[in-house]
Amino acid sequence: MHLPFVKFQGTGNDFIIIDDSNPLFDPTGKKGESTVARLCSRHTGIGADGLIILRKDTGSDFQMQYFNSDGREGSLCGNGSRCAAAYAFATGFLPQREMKFRAADGMHSARILKMGEKSYEVSVTLKDAPLPERIREDEYFINTGSPHLVLFREDIGKTDIYREGKRIRNSAKWQPEGVNVNFASVINRDEIRVSTYERGVENLTLSCGTGVTAAAIAAAVYQQRQAGTFKYTIVTNGGRLSVSFNLMNAERGPIRNIELQGPAVLVFKGEVLI
Numbered sequence: 001m002h003l004p005f006v007k008f009q010g011t012g013n014d015f016i017i018i019d020d021s022n023p024l025f026d027p028t029g030k031k032g033e034s035t036v037a038r039l040c041s042r043h044t045g046i047g048a049d050g051l052i053i054l055r056k057d058t059g060s061d062f063q064m065q066y067f068n069s070d071g072r073e074g075s076l077c078g079n080g081s082r083c084a085a086a087y088a089f090a091t092g093f094l095p096q097r098e099m100k101f102r103a104a105d106g107m108h109s110a111r112i113l114k115m116g117e118k119s120y121e122v123s124v125t126l127k128d129a130p131l132p133e134r135i136r137e138d139e140y141f142i143n144t145g146s147p148h149l150v151l152f153r154e155d156i157g158k159t160d161i162y163r164e165g166k167r168i169r170n171s172a173k174w175q176p177e178g179v180n181v182n183f184a185s186v187i188n189r190d191e192i193r194v195s196t197y198e199r200g201v202e203n204l205t206l207s208c209g210t211g212v213t214a215a216a217i218a219a220a221v222y223q224q225r226q227a228g229t230f231k232y233t234i235v236t237n238g239g240r241l242s243v244s245f246n247l248m249n250a251e252r253g254p255i256r257n258i259e260l261q262g263p264a265v266l267v268f269k270g271e272v273l274i
Contacts, residue, residue, distance in 0.1 A: 001025065003274050005039075007046065007267040008087055010079035010122075012206025012238020014267065016040065016051045017087045025274060027053060027067055035274055037071035046272060049201050050077060052084050054093060060107060061099040062088055068200025076105045076145025078124065078209020078260050085110035086120040086264035105145045113261070123261040126210070131253030132218045140218040141179075144258070148180045148214035152222055156183040156195055162204055165197025180208065184215045192219050193235045206238030209260050216243035217255050226250045229257075239263065 003024055006017045016039055018024070026032050039045045050068050057063035064084045068074040081103060088094040088101075089112050097112040105127060114121035132140035138152040149168065153159055165181040168174070178199040185193045194215045196208035216232040231244040241262035245255050 001274055002271050004269075004271050005046065006087055006091065006269050007048065008083035008264055009238075009267055010083050010207070010209065010264045011236055011241055011262055013079040013208065014048045015077075015080050015083050016046050016048045017084060018051070018053050019091070019093060020053045020055050027051070027065070028073070033071035035071075036067045037069065039272065039274070040067075040069035040071075046270070049198070049205050050074065050080055052077075052080050052087075054084060054088065057102050060102045061094055061096075063102045066104065068198075070200050070202065072200060074104070074146070074200050076103050076126070076210055078126065078145070078211075078213060079207060079262070079264075080209070081108060081110065081124045082122040082209065082260065082262060083264045085112065085122050085124065086266070089115075090120065090266060103145070118266040120264045121261070122264045123259050124209075126213060126258040126260060129217065129253075129255040129258065131249075131251075131255065132214075132221050134221070138222065140221060142214045142217055144210045144213045144217070146180060146210045147174075147177065148182055148211050149174075150182045150184055150215045150218040152184050152186070152218075154185060156185045156193060159183055161195050161197060165204065166202070169197055169199055169202075180211055180214075182208070182211045182215050184219065186219065186223070187235065189223070190231065191233045191235065192216065195237060204237075207236035207241065209241070209262075212236065212241050213243050213258060213260050217245060217247075217258075220245075220247055221250075224250075
């Protein structure tokens with residue numbers, strides 16, 4: 001069977017996107033898991049950090065189903081959500097720049113802020129989050145649609161992020177689901193650098209949307225900032241993202257009006273035999 005697809009990337013976090021309005025294949029089960037993993041393989045397939053299926057949805061503009069590159073269905077993907085929104089607008093799946101979509105953790109909204117021939121500036125909203133749980137003085141846990149551990153280091157360039165990230169992700173404390181591991185360093189009051197080891201990909205990615213969101217929120221707590229509205233610029237190996245949010249109470253939370261913004265770029269279109 002010939003399967004049409006489009007590949008997008010958001011700050012280097014890349015995704016295979018499939019319009020499954022008329023179902024073409026079942027991504028679930030052992031056979032589906034194997035197919036998704038093969039398509040995402042950078043040596044024997046298209047190559048991607050994950051695969052996204054878009055479907056029509058009665059309660060929203062579309063449903064987004066996300067699969068990690070290991071073939072297993074994942075939780076919320078922030079950069080993937082931005083790419084899915086750009087895909088929906090760019091391909092005519094949706095005619096409007098503002099949209100609502102359903103992901104693994106429920107409803108979200110997205111906006112196409114700027115558009116070019118292949119590149120789009122996209123923002124997505126994330127669900128309210130609790131105040132980050134402090135694990136150690138410089139380590140915090142928060143779920144921003146996916147579970148994230150944020151570790152602040154003076155210079156993440158001096159850390160073996162792959163080795164440490166893999167060790168922590170697979171440590172007994174975070175089993176059985178595992179955890180995404182983000183290493184962050186503060187550049188200035190409103191700017192941080194982040195590198196993420198992602199579960200499901202089982203490697204470093206050039207950026208992680210829910211990870212940089214977690215890091216920005218954790219940074220506000222780490223910097224002992226009081227209640228207010230904040231916006232952080234996040235520097236990743238794949239480019240820059242921005243995260244804005246409201247910290248309602250510096251001691252109790254919650255975190256509201258969370259928004260992730262950044263580029264989504266069309267890489268290429270194709271057709272693959274499965």
